[in-house]
Amino acid sequence: MEYTLRLGDNALILGQRLAEWCGHGPILEQDIALSNIALDHLGQARMLMNYAAKQKEDGSTEDDIAFKRDIFDYHNLLLVERENGDWGKTVMRQFLFDTYNYFFYTQLLKSKDAKLRDIAHKAIKEITYHAQWSAEWVIRLGDGTEESHQRVQDSLNDLWEYTGEMFTMDAVDEKMVAEGIGVDLNPIKDLWYEKVAEILDMATLQQPEDGWMQSGGKQGEHSEYLGYVLAEMQHLPRMYPEASW
């Protein structure tokens, strides 16, 4: 179940982050694009949380999973909870994650877990569009004006230390890989580095040196940002537990 939650939490928290842009995008088309992508992430989160709730076998629902867990029970990568910042930072965060997500879900298509496999088949179609969209924007901003280049380079430098966690295998990953359910992150890492280098090169951006990498999100140790995300997302169902529409 924890493995399912990790995937679901990545989708939910990133979807919630992107939803903050709704009504604030730089132009209408891109506002709509981000809302679309946010909706895809939320849809994927629902499928995964619905599955996690069933795996829990205690009558929990997808809403319980999303709204009744606190920070330490969330298992998303630190990268997805990072603040939106400016447009360039949101785009860069999305690119770093989408590229990972694309290779990850491509492998998840082969999972021995039928439900995860079905979800992957559904999600990969959407993720492919996301990955293309964010790569295009990284190129446009990186190879754009001096200002856009500098901003997106700064974002890349800021976010780089959160990329290491994507490829760090812990006991949960090892177990899931051994059972043929999960994805081996080592080959994903190579594919990711290759693709990222290719796009950054086209974007005339400088790939940062690998230094010390942040970790802990998958195990429930988060940055202060996640508390604010959850506070906003969970406020209504926690204040009015019976609310429905």
Place this chain on the structure above:
Amino acid sequence: MLTVADLGIVREVKFDGDQPTVVITPTYSGCPAMNEIEQNILQKLKAEGVENAKVKTVLHPAWTTDWMTEEGKRKLKEYGIAPPEGSSADKSVLFGKPKQVQCPHCGSKNTQMVSQFGSTACKALHKCLDCQEPFDYFKCI
């Protein structure tokens, strides 16, 4: 009227004795219409005198625009939405080669993609360079 069967959302109807189960599948993971579609199917069946129908949502095999009927594509076009072009097996669009989509208003192929993401998850935003009208294109997935 464009129906859920035209769109390929209804996959099959199974019978357990005299109890029908309508199997549906979402177009996109986050499609907000799924609940509405389920309710409408049940209401319609009820109105037709079928009280014990059930609706089941399946994810696999994942929905594809290939399941859309020719009739469905024609109706979309009449409504002003360009139907998906070609087969989903053609992935060239995902590598920066947008398909030549025909304008549903004037029929011109001199069109341009404005954004891959349109007014709903399943559509992209295009514009016609001849009649200058913007239009939605049902993405081929």
